[in-house]
Amino acid sequence: MLTKRIIPCLDIKDGRTVKGTNFINLRDAGDPVELAAEYAAQGADELVFLDITATVEDRKTLLDLVSRVAHTINIPFCVGGGIGTVHDVSKLLNAGADKISINSSAVRNPEVISEMAREFGSQCIVVAIDTRNVDGTDIVHTHGGRKPTELKTIEWAREVENLGAGELLLTSMDADGTKNGFANQLTAIISGNAGIPVIASGGAGSKEHFYDVFTEGRADAGLAASIFHFREIGIPELKNFLIEKGIPIRY
Amino acid sequence: MDSTTKNTQKVTIIKYNAGNVMSVMYALERIGADYELTDDIEKIQKADRIIFPGVGEAASAMKSIREKELDKLIPTLTQPFLGTCVGMQLLCAFSEERDTECLGVFDIPIKKFPKTPGFKIPQTGWNNISNLRSPLCEGVREQSFVYYNHGYYAPLSEYTAGTTDYILPYSGILQKDNFYACQFHSEISGDVGERIFRNFLSI
Numbered sequence: 001m002l003t004k005r006i007i008p009c010l011d012i013k014d015g016r017t018v019k020g021t022n023f024i025n026l027r028d029a030g031d032p033v034e035l036a037a038e039y040a041a042q043g044a045d046e047l048v049f050l051d052i053t054a055t056v057e058d059r060k061t062l063l064d065l066v067s068r069v070a071h072t073i074n075i076p077f078c079v080g081g082g083i084g085t086v087h088d089v090s091k092l093l094n095a096g097a098d099k100i101s102i103n104s105s106a107v108r109n110p111e112v113i114s115e116m117a118r119e120f121g122s123q124c125i126v127v128a129i130d131t132r133n134v135d136g137t138d139i140v141h142t143h144g145g146r147k148p149t150e151l152k153t154i155e156w157a158r159e160v161e162n163l164g165a166g167e168l169l170l171t172s173m174d175a176d177g178t179k180n181g182f183a184n185q186l187t188a189i190i191s192g193n194a195g196i197p198v199i200a201s202g203g204a205g206s207k208e209h210f211y212d213v214f215t216e217g218r219a220d221a222g223l224a225a226s227i228f229h230f231r232e233i234g235i236p237e238l239k240n241f242l243i244e245k246g247i248p249i250r251y
Numbered sequence: 252m253d254s255t256t257k258n259t260q261k262v263t264i265i266k267y268n269a270g271n272v273m274s275v276m277y278a279l280e281r282i283g284a285d286y287e288l289t290d291d292i293e294k295i296q297k298a299d300r301i302i303f304p305g306v307g308e309a310a311s312a313m314k315s316i317r318e319k320e321l322d323k324l325i326p327t328l329t330q331p332f333l334g335t336c337v338g339m340q341l342l343c344a345f346s347e348e349r350d351t352e353c354l355g356v357f358d359i360p361i362k363k364f365p366k367t368p369g370f371k372i373p374q375t376g377w378n379n380i381s382n383l384r385s386p387l388c389e390g391v392r393e394q395s396f397v398y399y400n401h402g403y404y405a406p407l408s409e410y411t412a413g414t415t416d417y418i419l420p421y422s423g424i425l426q427k428d429n430f431y432a433c434q435f436h437s438e439i440s441g442d443v444g445e446r447i448f449r450n451f452l453s454i
Contacts, residue, residue: 002378002417003396040441045377070277076398076439093271098439121270121307123373123400167375197375220371250377250396 003248004214005045005221006235007199008228010035012051012081015061017229033068039228040073042235045250047073048101048169048223051081063095070096078126080169084112086119093120101126101169104142107149107156110163117164126199127165129153131186132173138186145173157190168194169223171201179205179227184217191218199223207233207241214247262452263298265325266290268315269337270306278438282449290319300330300451305337309361309403310349312337326356331454332430333387339425339432340403348403356430359408367418373402378415380423380435385412387424387431387450395443397423397435405434 011018016030028034036047049069051062059082066079079092080101089100106113106127116125130141131153138153157168170190172183182203191198197220200213204224213219227233242249262279264272266288279286279302286302287294295301303325305312316322325332325342334342341353346361353361364372377396380388397415404421407414413424415434425432431451437444 002374002376002399005376070273071280074278074281074439074441074445076436094273096273096277098271098274123306123375124271166373195371196373197371220376 001248003045003250004219004242005199006043006210006238006249007046007048007221007223008039008044008235009048009050009201009223009225011225012049012062012065013053015065018052032065033072035229036069036077037072039235040075043239043251044075044235046075046221047077049077049079049081050101051079053082063091066092066095066097080126080128086112086115089116089120089125093124097124099124099126099167101128103128103130106160107140107142107151110159113160113163113165117166122164122166122196125165126167126169127160128169128171129156129160130171130173131183141173145171145176153186154189154193158193161194161196165196167197167199169199169201172203175203176201178203181205181209182213182217182219182222184212187213187217187219191220197221205232207238210238211242211245211247214242260285260299260452262286263295263301264288265295265301265303265321265338267312267319267321269304269312272304272306274436274438275302275304275335278445278448282445282452284448284452290321292320292324295321295324296328298330300454301328301332302451303332303334303338303342305335305339305341306400307337308348309337309340309346309353310351312341313346313351313353316341316354322354325354329429331451333451334430334432335438336401336434336436339405339434342425342430342432343405346403357405357408357410357425357427357432359405359410361403361405363403364418370418374399374417376400377440378417378423378435380413380415382414383412383424385424385426385431386454387426387433387447388413389450391443391446391450397433397437397440397443399423399435401434 078099084105140151200219201223415423
């Protein structure tokens with residue numbers, strides 16, 4: 001049976017994990033490679049690396065990092081942040097990334113989704129959507145959720161799928177950081193409409209929240225950062241909980 | 252690393268328009284295997300063992316295989332040969348993906364998953380393999396999880412050496428003589444995938 005995926009997300013700046021972690025058995029909690037290996041060993045189903053550096057020199061640091069991660073871990077991983085062109089994607093895939101995610105560049109130029117999908121196949125093109133509710137309507141935001149666009153989230157999700165996206169990474173900026181649970185209602189609408197998998201992100205604070213997003217929220221995968229980094233929830237413990245609750249989970 | 256499984260023979264990876272094959276190379280490096288990526292017919296003929304990778308789409312991949320005249324060569328090879336993902340699909344007779352004539356090592360068609368409520372296509376993620384009957388799966392327990400990402404499948408047949416369920420039961424692994432094939436991505440299927448690669452290296 002196809003299982004629901006648990007995906008830790010690592011924010012990367014200048015080739016280092018930001019926010020830090022309290023993983024006691026790591027020599028260097030800021031090293032993304034070591035952290036990635038730790039997550040893979042714990043049973044993470046996939047990893048997402050989100051690069052939050054902007055400068056060109058730092059992109060090279062990112063490519064080195066992607067290559068080191070690919071040498072080390074044996075599960076799929078996705079790289080996002082600042083990716084705008086087919087050339088950018090080509091470099092990351094050649095460095096060993098399995099998938100890439102695009103966000104603002106897709107909003108600026110939706111056609112780039114089709115270009116990337118034609119060139120590399122839909123399976124490696126993840127479109128990240130940051131959404132925030134504005135006066136009762138879910139609106140796509142860019143710039144880390146600060147800048148609203150004209151796009152309605154539900155319509156944008158349909159459009160990017162039609163353009164060739166292989167997966168959606170839906171982050172609720174309303175839920176993000178609250179630890180009050182994922183945006184299940186919106187996730188369920190989008191996942192219900194979609195023919196492609198939806199990764200839910202933002203708001204995870206407990207094991208129950210993952211159960212809720214996989215049932216009520218109809219998500220195919222649940223992504224979180226800080227609760228894993230700070231060991232508030234261990235991946236094995238989360239997976240055992242979900243298995244006991246009858247959710248299909250890889251063990 | 253387990254030194255008993257370390258293999259000094261070289262793995263030849265067939266180079267063609269197969270999408271991103273870096274993950275396959277990194278996976279071989281992780282288990283200490285020596286490899287070479289080539290489209291040279293003579294080198295492929297002389298190879299100890301061959302991996303035929305592939306991600307993406309069958310029609311353009313087949314076009315590339317024909318342009319390199321590998322379509323005549325591949326079915327005649329006699330050394331251990333492993334097709335992965337689209338590489339597996341190309342080893343079959345025909346693919347419903349853009350009605351593509353394939354290599355015909357396995358005389359079965361590749362079919363499109365039927366649209367079914369509650370199932371997304373392509374299948375993306377970890378699913379079980381069972382009914383394992385191949386040296387490729389030695390030491391791999393029934394119901395192990397492997398990573399899939401595909402919209403087309405090989406139906407069950409006399410060549411099925413491992414089955415997976417998604418919408419319907421289908422072939423996760425095929426085998427005939429020296430030809431082995433996996434629909435899943437062994438290269439990113441965790442310890443199970445690594446075991447399968449190691450097994451292939453010792454066939």
